Amino acid sequence: MSRQVPLVAANSVLGSLQELRSDTLGAYLRAQRTYGDVVRFSAGPPGMRADVYGVFSAEGVQQILASQAANFRKENAVYTEIRESIGNGLLTSQDEEYRFQRRMVQPFFTQRRVNGYAAAVHLEAIAAAEKWSASPDGLIDASKEMAEFALRAVTRILFGSDIDTAIDVVRRNFPVLGDSVLRRGVAPLRIPRTWPTPANRRVAAAQRELYEVCDRIIAERSAAGDTGEQDMVSLLVQARGEDGAALDADAVRDQVLVFLLAGHETTATALAFSLHLLARHPEAQARLREEVDSVLGGRAAEAADLDTLPYVGQVLKEAMRLYPSVAIMGRRNAEAAEVEGFHIPAGSDVYLSPWVTHRHPDYWARPEDFDPDHFAPEAEAARPRYAWFPFGGGPRACIGQHFSMLEATIALATFFQRFELTAVDHDIPVGLAMTMQAMGPMRVRVTPRDKRPQRHSAGARTEGQGAAE
Numbered sequence: 001m002s003r004q005v006p007l008v009a010a011n012s013v014l015g016s017l018q019e020l021r022s023d024t025l026g027a028y029l030r031a032q033r034t035y036g037d038v039v040r041f042s043a044g045p046p047g048m049r050a051d052v053y054g055v056f057s058a059e060g061v062q063q064i065l066a067s068q069a070a071n072f073r074k075e076n077a078v079y080t081e082i083r084e085s086i087g088n089g090l091l092t093s094q095d096e097e098y099r100f101q102r103r104m105v106q107p108f109f110t111q112r113r114v115n116g117y118a119a120a121v122h123l124e125a126i127a128a129a130e131k132w133s134a135s136p137d138g139l140i141d142a143s144k145e146m147a148e149f150a151l152r153a154v155t156r157i158l159f160g161s162d163i164d165t166a167i168d169v170v171r172r173n174f175p176v177l178g179d180s181v182l183r184r185g186v187a188p189l190r191i192p193r194t195w196p197t198p199a200n201r202r203v204a205a206a207q208r209e210l211y212e213v214c215d216r217i218i219a220e221r222s223a224a225g226d227t228g229e230q231d232m233v234s235l236l237v238q239a240r241g242e243d244g245a246a247l248d249a250d251a252v253r254d255q256v257l258v259f260l261l262a263g264h265e266t267t268a269t270a271l272a273f274s275l276h277l278l279a280r281h282p283e284a285q286a287r288l289r290e291e292v293d294s295v296l297g298g299r300a301a302e303a304a305d306l307d308t309l310p311y312v313g314q315v316l317k318e319a320m321r322l323y324p325s326v327a328i329m330g331r332r333n334a335e336a337a338e339v340e341g342f343h344i345p346a347g348s349d350v351y352l353s354p355w356v357t358h359r360h361p362d363y364w365a366r367p368e369d370f371d372p373d374h375f376a377p378e379a380e381a382a383r384p385r386y387a388w389f390p391f392g393g394g395p396r397a398c399i400g401q402h403f404s405m406l407e408a409t410i411a412l413a414t415f416f417q418r419f420e421l422t423a424v425d426h427d428i429p430v431g432l433a434m435t436m437q438a439m440g441p442m443r444v445r446v447t448p449r450d451k452r453p454q455r456h457s458a459g460a461r462t463e464g465q466g467a468a469e
């Protein structure tokens with residue numbers, strides 16, 4: 001006999017609507033602390049009330065993403081909006097269409113293939129570091145810098161030598177589509193896209209410009225045939241299924257746009273918060289620099305260093321625990337389900353939240369503390385698999401996980417070979433856009449390591465250390 005899910009108490013007029021809108025992450029966190037691991041919000045004005053479920057335990061997450069994945073589908077309003085904005089690529093497609101796409105695309109994300117992208121990532125990391133060296137006041141905004149770095153890295157992997165043709169168009173237009181997906185995805189009523197409102201026209205223009213640049217590069221690559229180019233557009237154009245079928249130009253564009261959407265802000269957020277947290281924690285930063293110095297000794301980081309720099313990996317995982325780029329994931333169940341012994345009716349909107357599960361007191365002793373040793377091998381092995389799931393899990397787990405860990409590891413190694421960082425902004429408010437974002441400046445002081453103040457005595461401190469904690 002399954003149990004009824006506890007209802008989160010709320011305002012009698014709009015239910016939990018206001019709270020879910022203005023402070024989604026806070027609302028989920030408080031609900032878990034007050035009601036437990038499976039909760040129900042009722043939101044909206046009378047007559048338009050809708051139930052929203054939250055599932056927060058590692059076991060519940062495992063059931064939804066893995067063991068009951070076939071029933072929990074990508075069918076909510078946000079996924080619909082993504083399909084309509086950038087096409088139905090790997091992130092949103094389902095069933096046979098999804099299986100076909102995943103078979104076609106998987107070979108480009110194997111470890112061997114992804115390792116081949118390391119040099120391009122290193123090139124972009126060096127370019128970012130050179131820019132910082134030239135900064136007159138030594139101050140950078142970590143979220144802006146990492147947004148630009150991650151955009152350049154993924155655009156270079158996708159478009160190769162055409163990066164400069166594509167990057168301005170992407171930088172200008174992607175945010176317009178992202179805002180629209182978000183706004184329309186949570187709106188109770190949506191104006192049809194065909195109506196000529198200013199917002200609809202802006203979105204249509206952004207979509208047109210983005211499609212045009214992708215289509216042009218795809219057509220050029222198709223016409224050129226197999227030239228040995230290893231950028232992902234070339235690989236997608238050359239790809240053949242088991243029956244010899246190719247992806248048509250629209251399908252290639254759908255995948256390219258999905259990789260841009262899924263692979264840019266996510267990695268940027270993970271890196272920005274890693275820099276911020278290291279800037280606030282000089283002892284963790286010193287340990288990271290020691291590892292980087294002793295392993296690399298000044299040489300460039302490469303793919304194999306994912307294994308030789310374990311502490312860099314622990315820092316990244318801990319930053320993604322506290323600040324998961326995808327802080328909420330939604331599903332809708334086709335049939336009634338039982339999750340953690342609770343009954344969830346068919347057709348429910350069910351949300352998982354790494355933000356909440358990553359702070360769950362059952363899995364983390366001091367959930368709010370930054371402690372990369374949360375990811376020491378023995379600590380990791382002692383936790384349930386889904387206590388940490390920034391990349392999702394089950395059959396729809398992130399295909400870019402290895403790539404983003406490689407990219408972020410190379411970036412951190414390259415930056416800390418050259419700089420010491422100290423935090424200027426300490427408390428960073430966060431909010432939900434397409435991914436989780438810093439809602440204020442994230443300034444960090446970068447001091448070139450060859451110019452940093454010398455320590456003259458055991459008690460002396462380097463500049464800024466006193467203010468950093």
Ligand code: HEM
Binds near residue numbers: 091092393401404
């Ligand atoms: C730190 C970086 C990243 C994070 C935190 C992240 C997170 C995620 C998450 C949580 C999902 C599952 C969404 C769900 O189940 O609803 C996902 C799926 C996906 N991600 Fe990532 N991602 C990252 C980087 C990337 C990169 C670099 C790429 C590609 C270049 C990428 C491409 C995708 C794709 C295509 C999917 C859909 C996979 C499928 O359904 O088969 N991601 N990602």
